[in-house]
Amino acid sequence: MNKEQTIRRKIxxxxxxxxxxxxxxxxxxxxEIMIVEFMLHRTRADQVVPVYRDFIKKYPDIDSLASAxxxxxxxxxxxxxxxxxxxxxxxAALFIRDNFRSKIPDSRDKLLTVPGIGxxxxxxxxxxxxxKKEWVVDSNIARFLNRFYGLKLRGEIRRKRELIxxxxxxxxxxxxxxxxxxxxxxxxxxxxxxxxxxCSCIVKTKCTY
DNA sequence: AAGCCGGGGGG
DNA sequence: CCCCCAGGCTT
Numbered sequence: 001m002n003k004e005q006t007i008r009r010k011i012x013x014x015x016x017x018x019x020x021x022x023x024x025x026x027x028x029x030x031x032e033i034m035i036v037e038f039m040l041h042r043t044r045a046d047q048v049v050p051v052y053r054d055f056i057k058k059y060p061d062i063d064s065l066a067s068a069x070x071x072x073x074x075x076x077x078x079x080x081x082x083x084x085x086x087x088x089x090x091x092a093a094l095f096i097r098d099n100f101r102s103k104i105p106d107s108r109d110k111l112l113t114v115p116g117i118g119x120x121x122x123x124x125x126x127x128x129x130x131x132k133k134e135w136v137v138d139s140n141i142a143r144f145l146n147r148f149y150g151l152k153l154r155g156e157i158r159r160k161r162e163l164i165x166x167x168x169x170x171x172x173x174x175x176x177x178x179x180x181x182x183x184x185x186x187x188x189x190x191x192x193x194x195x196x197x198x199c200s201c202i203v204k205t206k207c208t209y
Numbered sequence: 210a211a212g213c214c215g216g217g218g219g220g
Numbered sequence: 221c222c223c224c225c226a227g228g229c230t231t
Binding site: 003015020028036037038040041043045048049082086088104115117118121124136138139140141158180184187188191193194 | 224225226227228229
C-alpha cells in the first residue's frame with residue numbers, strides 16, 4: 001500500500017467520526033454547491049450558513065438567479081463582505097443559462113469557462129456533486145499537504161505546481177466526494193494554520209512537519 | 210508572481 | 221486592535 005492510500009484511509013476514517021455538519025452537506029444540487037462555494041471565498045463557513053439558506057430560498061435555481069435584480073441579490077450577500085461577489089453570482093447564472101442551457105456542466109474545462117469558477121470551485125463541484133476522479137485544492141488542504149510532505153513552499157502555496165501534482169495523486173480514488181469533505185474538515189480542525197493539534201493527529205507518524 | 214477585495218469573529 | 225477566513229481576477 002502506497003503512502004497516498006494510507007493517508008486517504010486514515011483521513012476518511014477520521015472524517016467518519018469527526019465530520020462537521022453544514023446545510024450544504026445535505027445536497028447534491030450542483031447549483032447549490034456552486035453558490036455556497038462562491039460564498040466561502042475567504043469567508044468562514046459559520047458566517048455563510050444563514051446567508052446560504054436565505055439565498056437558496058430566494059433564488060432556488062439558475063434561471064431564477066439569472067433573471068434576478070442585481071440590487072436585490074446584493075442585499076442578500078452584502079454582509080459577507082467582498083461586495084463584488086453580488087454581481088458575480090448573476091454573471092455566472094447568466095453565462096450558464098445562455099451557454100449551457102441552465103445546466104451546470106460536469107467537466108473541468110467547461111466549468112472553468114464560467115465567470116467566477118476557478119480550479120477550486122470546479123473541483124468542488126466535480127467531486128462533491130458528481131463524485132468524479134477529480135481534485136480540489138484550497139488554502140487549508142494546501143497547508144496540510146505542504147506540512148505533511150515537507151514541501152516547505154511559501155507564499156500562495158495553493159497555486160504552486162508541485163502541490164497540485166501531489167493533490168492529483170492523492171485524489172486517485174473513487175471516493176472523491178468523501179475525500180474533499182474529509183480533507184477540508186481535517187485541515188480546518190486538526191492541521192490548523194496556527195497551533196495545529198499534532199498530538200491528536202492520526203497521520204502524525206508519517207508527517208514530516 | 211503579486212496585489213486586491215471586505216465584513217465579521219476570535220485572540 | 222489586529223489578524224485571518226472553503227479564491228478568483230487582474231496586472
